[in-house]
Amino acid sequence: MTRAAQAYLGETGPALEIIVSATTKYGLADHTVLRVNAVATFALRWLSPKLAKFHEQHLSVKLRLETSNEP
Structure with a gap:
């Protein structure tokens, strides 16, 4: 940040x-949406595996991952 x-x-x-x-x-x-915007390489290499584990622990949260090079 x-x-x-x-x-x-x-x-x-x-x-x-x-x-x-x-x-x-x-x-x-019940309708919580977590929206994450990250640089593509960071999202693919580090964040995605962590989001999968997060989702397993918080099934009611819908995940939306977007990638962008913009801050």
């Missing part, structure tokens, strides 16, 4: 955790 993205996450992270908690509490998490 860029420095700006890290700073943004640091400030918005607590709010996102509250949203996740409420979503789970009220049963709205």
Whole structure:
């Protein structure tokens, strides 16, 4: 992540955790989609095997992997 993205996450992270908690509490998490955009070589060599394991542990999460050289 860029420095700006890290700073943004640091400030918005607590709010996102509250949203996740409420979503789970009220049963709205059944349609969770995880969208990941990564450079193709990184996605194929490192990320794909990890996403497969993640999916096994979180069957309710739909994975969407996109590749791009854009930040």
